[in-house]
Amino acid sequence: MKSQKQSSTLARLRSYMGKKGVLMPFSITFSVLGNILGMLPFVCVWLIIRALFTQGLAASGSDIVRYAWWAFGFSILFILCYFTSLMLSHLAAFRLERNLRYEAMQRAVRMPLGFFTRNTTGKMRKVIDDNAGIVHTFVAHQLPDLAGGLTVFVATLVLMFVFDWRLGLACLVPLLIAFAQFYRMMGKDYGATMQQYMTSLEAMNTEAVEYVRGIPVVKVFQQTVYSFKRLYDSIMAYNKWVKEYAASMCKAMSIYTVAINGFAFLLVPAAIILILIGGSWQEITLNLIFYVLITPFFGQCIMKLMYVVDGYRQAGEAVGRIEALTDERQQLQTPRALTMPDTYDICFKQVSFRYDDASKEALSDVDLSIPQGKTVALVGASGSGKTTLARLIARFWDAGSGKVTIGGVDVKQLHPDELMRHISFVFQNTELFKTSIRENILYGKPDAAPGEIDRAVELAQCRDIIGKLPAGIDTKIGTEGIYLSGGEQQRIALARAFLKDAPIVLLDEATAFADPENEHEIQHALRRLMRGKTVVMIAHRLTSVTDADTIVVMDEGRIAEQGTHAQLLEKDGIYRRMWKEYQQSVRWAI
Numbered sequence: 067m068k069s070q071k072q073s074s075t076l077a078r079l080r081s082y083m084g085k086k087g088v089l090m091p092f093s094i095t096f097s098v099l100g101n102i103l104g105m106l107p108f109v110c111v112w113l114i115i116r117a118l119f120t121q122g123l124a125a126s127g128s129d130i131v132r133y134a135w136w137a138f139g140f141s142i143l144f145i146l147c148y149f150t151s152l153m154l155s156h157l158a159a160f161r162l163e164r165n166l167r168y169e170a171m172q173r174a175v176r177m178p179l180g181f182f183t184r185n186t187t188g189k190m191r192k193v194i195d196d197n198a199g200i201v202h203t204f205v206a207h208q209l210p211d212l213a214g215g216l217t218v219f220v221a222t223l224v225l226m227f228v229f230d231w232r233l234g235l236a237c238l239v240p241l242l243i244a245f246a247q248f249y250r251m252m253g254k255d256y257g258a259t260m261q262q263y264m265t266s267l268e269a270m271n272t273e274a275v276e277y278v279r280g281i282p283v284v285k286v287f288q289q290t291v292y293s294f295k296r297l298y299d300s301i302m303a304y305n306k307w308v309k310e311y312a313a314s315m316c317k318a319m320s321i322y323t324v325a326i327n328g329f330a331f332l333l334v335p336a337a338i339i340l341i342l343i344g345g346s347w348q349e350i351t352l353n354l355i356f357y358v359l360i361t362p363f364f365g366q367c368i369m370k371l372m373y374v375v376d377g378y379r380q381a382g383e384a385v386g387r388i389e390a391l392t393d394e395r396q397q398l399q400t401p402r403a404l405t406m407p408d409t410y411d412i413c414f415k416q417v418s419f420r421y422d423d424a425s426k427e428a429l430s431d432v433d434l435s436i437p438q439g440k441t442v443a444l445v446g447a448s449g450s451g452k453t454t455l456a457r458l459i460a461r462f463w464d465a466g467s468g469k470v471t472i473g474g475v476d477v478k479q480l481h482p483d484e485l486m487r488h489i490s491f492v493f494q495n496t497e498l499f500k501t502s503i504r505e506n507i508l509y510g511k512p513d514a515a516p517g518e519i520d521r522a523v524e525l526a527q528c529r530d531i532i533g534k535l536p537a538g539i540d541t542k543i544g545t546e547g548i549y550l551s552g553g554e555q556q557r558i559a560l561a562r563a564f565l566k567d568a569p570i571v572l573l574d575e576a577t578a579f580a581d582p583e584n585e586h587e588i589q590h591a592l593r594r595l596m597r598g599k600t601v602v603m604i605a606h607r608l609t610s611v612t613d614a615d616t617i618v619v620m621d622e623g624r625i626a627e628q629g630t631h632a633q634l635l636e637k638d639g640i641y642r643r644m645w646k647e648y649q650q651s652v653r654w655a656i
């Protein structure tokens with residue numbers, strides 16, 4: 067299913083319905099049929115009134131009973147058609163909603179890893195859930211209503227003029243007033259207005275989810291809701307938008323509502339005039355009764371149509387939002403042939419990179435060579451570009467200019483899946499899934515033999531963790547009161563990396579959350595993991611990088627210095643200063 071930004075909303079919706087799309091024409095047909103049948107009981111009631119009116123109480127009872135049965139029969143048929151129409155439209159709508167979510171997830175999987183650092187899970191869930199819901203409502207309810215509404219509209223209009231064109235004309239005046247107001251409200255700016263509305267709503271919803279996720283921090287620091295300024299601002303922006311919109315629509319909506327519900331207000335004067343100028347009072351009164359019976363339909367169906375037009379635009383906007391979230395242009399270009407090299411030296415050649423919307427470059431003209439099997443440590447002030455540099459190796463994003471190569475091959479030539487198979491990550495905040503420890507470790511190599519898992523557990527020093535859990539390695543974590551400390555989680559993540567046994571290892575503050583006891587275990591395990599691998603490690607604790615083959619000092623996106631610990635200490639540069647400060651801080655801590 068490709069993005070169909072240029073095609074009409076209906077064609078785009080249809081493309082997501084798959085085979086169930088064939089049900090929609092049937093749903094619409096039943097809706098049209100149902101709406102026509104739904105009008106007929108009113109015609110029957112009018113026939114009964116006419117019989118009583120023209121023949122008085124002498125009217126044949128059998129005629130009246132026959133009309134009553136007809137009315138009953140039409141009502142039953144109307145209900146059957148209506149339900150059939152809704153059932154069919156719901157089948158198509160559920161399939162559409164499923165495919166839309168599935169497609170969004172499929173696209174999300176193809177997004178570069180960097181995408182997930184920018185788009186929180188809260189935001190993604192809100193965008194997909196809310197917009198899929200809007201699209202569902204449109205297809206399941208409003209689309210059949212559109213067909214039905216249009217049918218009733220045309221049928222009523224025809225009937226109104228067939229019965230008595232003069233009374234029909236009297237009904238037309240409020241209709242024209244209503245239409246003029248409708249057009250005013252749905253004018254040319256309506257699309258942009260809806261876009262603003264949905265943007266504002268989405269911002270508020272996303273911030274609300276983020277607020278809930280951040281409640282522990284807010285409570286710990288004893289802040290109020292006003293401390294979460296972004297949520298507050300988004301609520302205020304929404305509030306302002308809604309108030310201004312309601313105020314701008316107030317006049318047009320009031321006139322529209324009065325006109326649409328006041329079809330009859332010219333009918334009575336028109337009927338009186340017609341009688342005064344010599345019309346048959348019986349005939350005109352009888353017609354008047356018909357108009358009083360039938361015109362409420364008109365109001366109802368115009369209201370429905372108004373909501374459907376609104377729903378149509380919202381549905382188009384909603385699909386667009388889901389598609390834009392995982393826009394294909396943000397996806398990494400994947401080469402046709404897999405050309406994974408068999409050597410793993412990494413090179414940065416004149417690499418510069420700027421984040422979307424950032425005012426300055428995160429990396430500028432970086433030249434760096436990391437020979438296979440060596441360890442390079444990245445140090446430097448916060449924001450100096452260490453994480454960005456490490457992540458370009460794994461194609462979280464692609465370099466803006468210059469190139470990153472592995473074994474001499476530009477990473478852009480490597481398929482992201484294949485590239486990922488050759489890289490292990492250990493981040494500072496490890497993500498463990500709410501499943502057994504075994505399954506968590508198996509993410510490193512799903513087809514690993516039990517012996518391989520045991521070895522990984524051993525190497526990552528996880529035996530003690532597993533030993534104290536009720537079901538050992540098969541204990542589910544994150545449920546039933548079984549939780550692991552930050553350092554323990556980190557060791558499970560290391561077991562995963564051991565099992566993967568990738569030739570390139572990226573470590574980003576891997577011991578940051580470890581307590582002293584865990585840190586010792588983790589350092590030990592890390593040294594084993596790094597043996598013989600090409601390693602890029604980021605660390606703030608300088609003692610953990612002194613053994614690195616090369617230490618690279620980053621400063622404002624550039625490489626300021628590089629060399630071994632001893633070489634850098636000899637220079638009177640940034641590293642020497644950092645080392646002195648670090649030692650002082652350690653002494654203070656002691």
Ligand SMILES: Nc1ncnc2c1ncn2[C@@H]1O[C@H](COP(=O)(O)OP(=O)(O)OP(=O)(O)O)[C@@H](O)[C@H]1O
Pocket residue numbers: 183184421422424428446447448449450451452453454455
């Ligand atoms: N997703 C992002 N979008 C926009 N700018 C970003 C993003 N991530 C980082 N930056 C900016 O890029 C620059 C480099 O950030 P990076 O995270 O690489 O630095 P770092 O040296 O790893 O910092 P730290 O040690 O604090 O983790 C910083 O100015 C940062 O504000």
